[in-house]
Structure formats: C-alpha cells, structure tokens
Amino acid sequence: MLLFLVYWLLIVVHVLHCGAGSLENCTETRCNHLGPAIRFPFRVKGRQPRHCGYKGFDLSCTNDNQTLLEIPSSAYNKLFVYMINYTDQRIKIYDPNGCLRTQVLNLSLSSSPFESKSRDCTTFSCPSSIERDRHSNISGCLVKLSCLGNNPGHQIFAVHSSDDCSIDSLPLLSCTKVRDYSSVPSILPEDNIRNLSTQNDILDLYWSIRSCDYCQRMEKKCRLHYKYQSVGREFECYLPLPKPPPPKGSHNGRASLKVLGISTLSVVAIAMLSVIYYFYSSNKTEKESQRRIERYLDDYKAQKPSRYSYADIKRITNQFKEKLGQGAYGSVFKGTLSTELLVAVKILNNSNEKGEDFINEVGTMGRIHHLNVVRMVGFCADGYIRALVYEFLPNGSLQNFLSSADDKSSFLGWDKLQEIALGIAKGIEYLHQGCDQRILHFDIKPHNILLDQNFTPKVSDFGLAKLCSKDQSAISMTTARGTIGYIAPEVFSRNFGNVSYKSDVYSFGILLLEMVGGRKNFKIMEDSTREVYFPEWIYNLLEQGNDLRIHIEDEGDAKFARKLAIVGLWCIQWHPIDRPSMKVVVQMLEREGDNLTMPPNPFSSTSN
Incomplete structure (x- = not known):
C-alpha cells in the first residue's frame, strides 16, 4: 500500500512540475488559420509530445507558418502539405517552387508510413x-x-x-x-487549388495505419498508449480535462493567485489520478486480450483466411453505410469485396474480456468447409477493433421465416422446411464427425441458421463453440453456454448426464419443433385452466393422433409436419443417452415419415 501511495505521489509531483496540460496538448491545431487541421495520427514536431501521433507522421511549421511534411531517408524529404483527408486517409502535398515533377524522381517512401500510386x-x-x-x-x-x-x-x-x-x-x-x-510516385494536375501561386501539381499520399474514427465515435480524443510510444502501434481513447475558469478580478493580488494556483493544482492532481486509474484498469485487460489474440493469430497464419486492417474494413463496408442487424455480440454491415462477392462484416463488441469468442470463431471457421456451414472470408484484429467477414447470405436468418400459427405470409411450405431441416442436420453432423476434431456449437437456434438465395441453410456464429477429440465422451464446462430455451438440461445440471455433442442434438430438436409450430419456444394455453410447455403440447397432439393444426392443407403436409415433430421429440429427450446422434437424425429425416416410431414421453415426470 505504501509503494502504491508513493507511486501516485510521484505522478502528482511530475504533473505539478511539467504543467497541468502535459497530457492535453494533443488537441487539433494548425500552422495557420487556412492550413490543414493537424490531429492524430499526425503531430506538430517541437510543439506536441510524441504520444500525440504515430512515428513517421511528423509535421512541422515553417517560419512563414506553412505546413511541412518530412519524409525520412529520402533525397528530397521536405514537402508542403495542402490538405489532409482523415476519412480517406490521404494527404496532398506540393512543392512551392513548382518543381514537384522533378523532385519525385528521387522521392523514396520505403521508410515512411505512406504509399502512392507509382x-x-x-x-x-x-x-x-x-x-x-x-x-x-x-x-x-x-x-x-x-x-x-x-x-x-x-x-x-x-x-x-x-x-x-x-x-x-x-x-x-x-x-x-x-x-x-x-516506382516514381504519380503526379496529379489540380485545377482548383486555392492559395497556391506555383504550378498546380499535387502528389497524393495514402496511409493505412488505423485512424481515430473509433475514438471519435465515442466523442473522445486519441493518443499513443505510453507503453507503445516507441513502437508507434497502439493508441488509446481519452477525454480531455476541462480547463479551469479564469480568475475574476485581481484586487487581492498574490493571495488570489495563490489560492487559484493551489485549487487548480488540486483539481488537476485529482483529475489526473482518476484518469490514470481509469485507463490503467480499463486498458490492462484489453491489452492482455490483444496480446493473446496476436499470439494466436501468429500461429493461425498457415490456415489462410484473409486478415484485414481496420482501414480495409471501412473500405469494404463503404464506411459502414448499410447495417444489416444488431445483436448482443456486435453489429453486422453489408460489404463488397468485388463485383461478384458480397460479404457480411460483423464488428464484435468487447464484451468478452479475454477475446475468447473471437478466437473460438476464427479458430473454428478455419477448419470448416461444408455446404451447410457459413464460409468465413477473413477477419480483422486491429487494436481494439475485432471483426469477422463472412459470405453474404441474402435471405437472412431462419428466424425471419418462423411465423406464428395464424400467419402464413412468411411460411416457406413443408417441402422447403423439410429440405432446410435436413441441410441443418447435415451441417451439424459434419461439425461432429467431418473434421479432425469434433466441434460442439452450443448455440444452435433459428437466429444462427442463415439462408442463401436458394434457401440453402448454413450454420453460423461459432463464438461459443468448443473443440474436443472424437473419442471424448464428455467435456468439462465451468458455466452454461447457449441461449435460454435451447440449452440442454445436462448443461445446467449434471444429474441428467455429461455435456457432450448430444447437447447440440437437443438444441436442434427444439429448433425442429419451432419449425413445426411456427412459434418461439414458450408456454401456451391449451385450455383456460392449465398451461402446457410447447413441445409437450406437440407431443400430446401426436400421441392422441390429432392434426398438428399448423398450416396443414393436405395429407402430404401432415406427413412432413409429423416427421419433423417426431424427430424433434427424439432429439429433446431429457437424458443424452436417449437422444440419437446427428448421423442417425439425418437418416431419420431422409426416411419416410410412416416408418418413424414415437419416442418415449420426455414429459411424463413433469406432466403430473
């Protein structure tokens, strides 16, 4: 505790010695009122400390207040800045002597963070x-x-x-x-340059280092994290400290100034302690997560999904123009890789402090190549930003087509539902048996079943997945995984058995019953005196030989509905040992419905 207090005391002494604004001089500035705005990732050399910008993004102001860019390791390393576009990450430079076309012959960008068409x-x-x-x-x-x-x-x-x-x-x-x-940088003639009396030649330079957009969306500023200033790689978001109000009046002289000085230093010290503690506590876990992800991705390179930078993600999504949806784990945007390939980009929330969801999904998807499993095109792990890039499936999730019992507007028809159910089963069976290691999904539900233009189903969202060997009959779990209503009983209580691949079978059974019933998995009223669990209601109808009464128009529809219901009821048996494997489930779905037998009543112990 004593060392902790001494540490903070040294920080306060340093703040008082260096001035209250030592961390606040990264604000936007200009060399002159008509010059380009200078902010992160750029800094004004000599005016702002190194943590205000990335290495190689140093600007300086000339004696006549012009903005100058220095290109290291170049024969001609001083160029004047006309404009900085932080959205497109582009800087326009010119030569006031009108010699830009000559000077670029010896301009080397190899040691700078910039690049140009050449x-x-x-x-x-x-x-x-x-x-x-x-x-x-x-x-x-x-x-x-x-x-x-x-x-x-x-x-x-x-x-x-x-x-x-x-x-x-x-x-x-x-x-x-x-x-x-x-590789001579290409010069662009500009006819609309203002305030330039020299030849209108402009050189466009681009940079790909991640910009400050992430912080600006939170109405914060950017600066390099103190641990990474020498590397110039990581930045952090911060809120500028409010400036103290100017003193009112001066008739009390030195006494007023002394009181003001003590008050200001006290406020600054307290604020600095609060800010430093906040960033220390919030960044420590995040930095550890980033290092863990980077170590994992270094080992993952051999599996070859594309890795994108944050600048790439912005370009692919056209600055996040079209949002497809919002979930608990992040937002999904539509993107374009080429005229032939559309993608869905999921920007993950930082809800999982250790980055496990991200590593699970990237690691799992790299092992999968199947018609009924969504294809991951690439990923992004750029500082705080984590994103997953998938093939775009135009019909969205299966959930959009599970209507209520009295709504036929979005009903797909029983033959199409049969095809979708069989495709999902084959996808899950591939996860359990088709890879080197068994993949347990743990979140099978309609939201995570996506449909392509032909309504071919594809299993998606592997953030909760676990890997195990095929001969492993049980896996250990410290906490329940999945979505309430779809989680197998043994995940909550080991009294029902061990957690295994049969847990996915249970979730698939609930999904099948939802496809049959066209409704969410909740309790419904069978009569005015008794509530009945929805799967139990379906079981009772089948056992009594009654019509399922849900979009049934002919005998063929009734057979399809009965088959899906019977397979679903087999899958939701309370004890894992009583459930079929997904291989058997596929065989049952491919069989004629008349050849299926009713399973034991899984609700007999709860219906009394």
Whole structure:
C-alpha cells in the first residue's frame, strides 16, 4: 500500500512540475488559420509530445507558418502539405517552387508510413528545337522537367511507362537517354487549388495505419498508449480535462493567485489520478486480450483466411453505410469485396474480456468447409477493433421465416422446411464427425441458421463453440453456454448426464419443433385452466393422433409436419443417452415419415 501511495505521489509531483496540460496538448491545431487541421495520427514536431501521433507522421511549421511534411531517408524529404483527408486517409502535398515533377524522381517512401500510386519513368536530354506532336496524343507522354539543370540548347523530358505512351512512338531520335527510374510516385494536375501561386501539381499520399474514427465515435480524443510510444502501434481513447475558469478580478493580488494556483493544482492532481486509474484498469485487460489474440493469430497464419486492417474494413463496408442487424455480440454491415462477392462484416463488441469468442470463431471457421456451414472470408484484429467477414447470405436468418400459427405470409411450405431441416442436420453432423476434431456449437437456434438465395441453410456464429477429440465422451464446462430455451438440461445440471455433442442434438430438436409450430419456444394455453410447455403440447397432439393444426392443407403436409415433430421429440429427450446422434437424425429425416416410431414421453415426470 505504501509503494502504491508513493507511486501516485510521484505522478502528482511530475504533473505539478511539467504543467497541468502535459497530457492535453494533443488537441487539433494548425500552422495557420487556412492550413490543414493537424490531429492524430499526425503531430506538430517541437510543439506536441510524441504520444500525440504515430512515428513517421511528423509535421512541422515553417517560419512563414506553412505546413511541412518530412519524409525520412529520402533525397528530397521536405514537402508542403495542402490538405489532409482523415476519412480517406490521404494527404496532398506540393512543392512551392513548382518543381514537384522533378523532385519525385528521387522521392523514396520505403521508410515512411505512406504509399502512392507509382509507375516507371525514363528521362531524356533533348534539343530545344524538338517538336511535340499534339495531334498524335504524345503531348501528355513527354513531361518537361524545367527544374533539372538543362544544358544550353537542351532540355530534360520524362517519359512515363503506360499503355498510351510507347517510347518507340515518340520523337526521341535526336535525344539522349539520361536515366531510368522505377516506382516514381504519380503526379496529379489540380485545377482548383486555392492559395497556391506555383504550378498546380499535387502528389497524393495514402496511409493505412488505423485512424481515430473509433475514438471519435465515442466523442473522445486519441493518443499513443505510453507503453507503445516507441513502437508507434497502439493508441488509446481519452477525454480531455476541462480547463479551469479564469480568475475574476485581481484586487487581492498574490493571495488570489495563490489560492487559484493551489485549487487548480488540486483539481488537476485529482483529475489526473482518476484518469490514470481509469485507463490503467480499463486498458490492462484489453491489452492482455490483444496480446493473446496476436499470439494466436501468429500461429493461425498457415490456415489462410484473409486478415484485414481496420482501414480495409471501412473500405469494404463503404464506411459502414448499410447495417444489416444488431445483436448482443456486435453489429453486422453489408460489404463488397468485388463485383461478384458480397460479404457480411460483423464488428464484435468487447464484451468478452479475454477475446475468447473471437478466437473460438476464427479458430473454428478455419477448419470448416461444408455446404451447410457459413464460409468465413477473413477477419480483422486491429487494436481494439475485432471483426469477422463472412459470405453474404441474402435471405437472412431462419428466424425471419418462423411465423406464428395464424400467419402464413412468411411460411416457406413443408417441402422447403423439410429440405432446410435436413441441410441443418447435415451441417451439424459434419461439425461432429467431418473434421479432425469434433466441434460442439452450443448455440444452435433459428437466429444462427442463415439462408442463401436458394434457401440453402448454413450454420453460423461459432463464438461459443468448443473443440474436443472424437473419442471424448464428455467435456468439462465451468458455466452454461447457449441461449435460454435451447440449452440442454445436462448443461445446467449434471444429474441428467455429461455435456457432450448430444447437447447440440437437443438444441436442434427444439429448433425442429419451432419449425413445426411456427412459434418461439414458450408456454401456451391449451385450455383456460392449465398451461402446457410447447413441445409437450406437440407431443400430446401426436400421441392422441390429432392434426398438428399448423398450416396443414393436405395429407402430404401432415406427413412432413409429423416427421419433423417426431424427430424433434427424439432429439429433446431429457437424458443424452436417449437422444440419437446427428448421423442417425439425418437418416431419420431422409426416411419416410410412416416408418418413424414415437419416442418415449420426455414429459411424463413433469406432466403430473
């Protein structure tokens, strides 16, 4: 405890010594009122500390208050900034001397965090009398470099490699080749540049390091975390401290200033202690989770799903333009990888402190290749952001098509329900038997069954999944997994048996009964005096030989409904040993309904 107090005392002394604003000078600034806004990931070198921006994003202000970008390890490393677009992560730079086309020949971006569109280039020394044929579209191929040292009677031209510019078709017979250049950044002519008296040439540079959008959506600011300042990789969100109000009046002189100073330092000290403690406690768990995920993903590279940065995710989703849904574990957005491939991007909440849901889903999906299991295209683990990228399934979840008993508007028909039930069963059977290790899903429910354009079902959402060997008859669980109403009895109480792959069978049985009943799994009124559990109500109807009375129009419908109901009732037997395996379930669904026998009454002990 004493060491803890000494530690905080040293922090307070440091704050008092360095000034109350030592952590608050990362606010947005400009070199002049018309210049570009400078904020994270950029910082003004010499004015702001290193934690205000990433390494390599240093800007400086010239004596005449122009914004300057320094490119390290480049022969020409000082370029003036015209504009910074933080949304597109793009910075526009120019040369006030009008020599940008010449200077980029020796511009190296290899040691900087920026990149640009580039192409190869060759320079030629030509006589001043060379004529450029403007009618053969070569005027745009020969670029005069007026800033290079031209000999009397000669001038230097650059020829950029492209499909439209062939050296063989240009009038270069009287010219002498000077030098070849590779990967020269492409210059864009700009006609609408304001406040520039020089040649209107602009160089667009892009960066892909994660931006501050995540913090800004929470109305917070960004700065590098103190542990990672040397690496320049991780940042944290923070709320700026409020500035103390200015003193009113000065007739009390030194006494007023002294009281104000003591009050200000006290407020700053308390605020600093609160802020530091908050970030220490909130970031410690998150950093440990990130390190755990990074270690896992390093081992996972061999399995080859694509890994995307946060900038990639924003581009794929068009800045999160179209939201498909919101769940307990995060939001889902529609995205585009190409004109042929649409995807669904799930941005995960940080609800699981250890990142187990994310690791479970990525690790499990990398092992799966089956028609009835959703395909994971890639993932993102970029600092605080975790996302999963799946194939886009246009018909959404099965839940959308499970209507109430008196609503036929979304009913798919019994033959289609039979196909969907069989497809789900095959998908789960593959999870249990088709992989090197058995995959237990633990969250089978209509929301997690997605339908493609042909209504082919695909099992999704593996955040709660567990892996075990195929010869393992039981697994250990410290807490219940799944959704209430679909969780097998043994998951709650070992009195019913051990937790195993039969727990997924139970959840599938409840799902089948919902498909038959077209309603959520809840209690319904059979008469005015007694409530009956929904699966028990279906069992009673079948046992008494009554029609299920749910969208039944002919004898064929009745047979389909009866078969799905009987298989579902077999699957929800209380004791796991009495339930069939998914392989047997598939066989039962492929069999004629008349050949199925009624299971024992699983409600006999509860119906009295």
